[in-house]
Amino acid sequence: MPxxxxxxxxxxxxxxxxxxxxTSLLFASEGANVLLVDVNVKAAESVAALIATRYPNVRAIAVKTDVGVEKEIKDAVxxxxxxxxRLDIMFNNAGIMHPKDDHALNTEEKIWDLTMQINxxxxxxxSKYAILAMRENKPDPERGLTQGxxxxxxxxxxxxxxxxxxxxxxxxxxxxxLAMTRELAMVHAREGIRFNSICPxxxxTPLLMDFLNTAEKRDRRLVHLPMGRFGEAVEIAKGALFLASDDSSYVTGTDFKVDGGLTSCYVTPIGEPLLPPPSSLA
Structure with missing residues (x-):
């Protein structure tokens, strides 16, 4: 099956x-050609090499891109x-969580500005350059390709x-x-360009585990998780696949929560977690 x-x-x-x-591995496994964007181009090249080995029928290209620089994003698109x-899917996933990010009294302006620049x-x-590219997409029913x-x-x-x-x-x-995604979804809905947020x-992952660099910091959060464990990156990738694919053709403007029930929680369950974490695709 395709x-x-x-x-x-x-x-x-x-x-x-x-x-x-x-997500790169999962999208490639589902038949997509992927442009792997990262400021750490060696890491992206390693992923591209892995895709080439596992999924030789698709193309994977790694490119060094700083998403905090507009021209570099335009060049990538x-x-x-x-x-x-053509460009069918844009996954704006890159982001930072600075170790010196704190509360209002302690966060330095340069940390604030850097975080806003990237995130x-x-x-x-x-989104801007994806819209411009996706406006040029023509329907191709024989290949299963749609407008937008x-x-x-x-x-x-x-x-x-x-x-x-x-x-x-x-x-x-x-x-x-979240706010930007909702507005973009409404503005571009009739162009066939869907916008959704995924909320892990x-x-x-290294991003969070480097931030939670002590057992005390990790335990402070684990106590609030209904499933009793941190999520795995592959679980978010599967959510992104749904939003990227035609399975979600009537879904736009959503805040898709993949959080183990955390945002719905008041009192956590008692007992040990029953579900083991899923295996990574990497």
Whole structure:
């Protein structure tokens, strides 16, 4: 059977690690050609090599891109269209959580500005140039291709609920992603361009584990997780696949929570977790 992304092309930012890595592998396994965008180009090249070995029927290209620089995002989108013929999926996933991000009294302006540059402007520019590319997409029923495309933006559960473990700039940036995604979804709905946010819960990825660098910090959060464990990047990748594919053809403007029930929780269950974490695709 053809994959859910057969003949489609995708850009994945932050493709070299974590959610981006797992999503790149999953999209390729479902038939998509992928442009792997990362400021760490060696990490992206490693993912591209892995895709070439596992899925020789698709193309994977790694490119060094700083999503905080508008021209570099434009160049990445132009490259995807040039190499693949069109852009069907844009996954604006790259983001930062600065270790010195704190509450309002302690967060330095330079930390705030850097976080907004990457997490908000990067998503804005990725969306902007994806729209311009997706407007050129023509329906091709024989190849299973439609007009428009799908843009998926990585937000966070912290954009929905507050926490007493502050990371003000990160939280504010992810709230901006939610609001921006909803507006983009409404403006471009009749062009066939869908916009959705994915809101991960706390994940066992380098980004968060480097931030939660002590047992005390990790335990402070685990006690609130209904499933009793951190999520895995591959679980977010599967959510991104749904939003990127035609399975979600009537879904736009959503805040898709993949958080193990955290944002619906008041009192956590008693007992040990029953579900083991899923295996990674990496």
């Amino acid at each position: 994959g859910r992304l057969q003949n489609k092309s995708a850009i994945i930012t932050g493709a070299g690690s974590g959610i981006g890595l797992e 132009d490259l995807a269209v040039k190499e693949f013929g 908000v402007k990067g998503v804005w520019w990725g 495309g799908s843009v998926v933006n990585t937000a966070s559960f912290v954009a929905i609920m507050g926490a007493a473990t502050p990371q003000l700039a990160y939280t504010a940036s992810k709230g901006a992603v 819960g706390p994940l066992k």
